[in-house]
Amino acid sequence: xxxxxxxxxxxxxxxxxxxxxxxxxxxxxxxxxxxxxxxxxxxxxxxxxxxxxxxxxxxxxxxxxxxxxxxxxxxxxxxxxxxxxxxxxxxxxxxxxxxxxxxxxxxxxxxxxxxx
Numbered sequence: 001x002x003x004x005x006x007x008x009x010x011x012x013x014x015x016x017x018x019x020x021x022x023x024x025x026x027x028x029x030x031x032x033x034x035x036x037x038x039x040x041x042x043x044x045x046x047x048x049x050x051x052x053x054x055x056x057x058x059x060x061x062x063x064x065x066x067x068x069x070x071x072x073x074x075x076x077x078x079x080x081x082x083x084x085x086x087x088x089x090x091x092x093x094x095x096x097x098x099x100x101x102x103x104x105x106x107x108x109x110x111x112x113x114x115x116x
């Protein structure tokens with residue numbers, strides 16, 4: 001059970017990090033349609049965090065706080081640096097962040113023998 005809870009908490013932290021990274025990018029995007037789509041992706045990460053938090057509580061533990069950790073600062077720093085190059089750089093940073101998130105979810109699913 002501890003292994004499952006640790007994995008769920010790790011995924012919850014990852015969604016917080018992704019939510020914060022999207023927040024940084026959204027502020028820099030001038031194109032309304034792109035900003036709207038990025039806000040939707042950001043909100044998906046908040047929803048994932050909330051769903052994971054509910055699951056963690058069902059298992060009798062406390063979910064992590066909705067705040068950045070050290071890894072989150074690194075992800076945001078990377079995203080911010082890429083965002084300096086404009087919309088294209090910001091979108092490339094978010095693509096890399098999404099690939100990281102998806103890879104972590106896939107790995108958790110594999111390790112815990114759970115469906116995606």
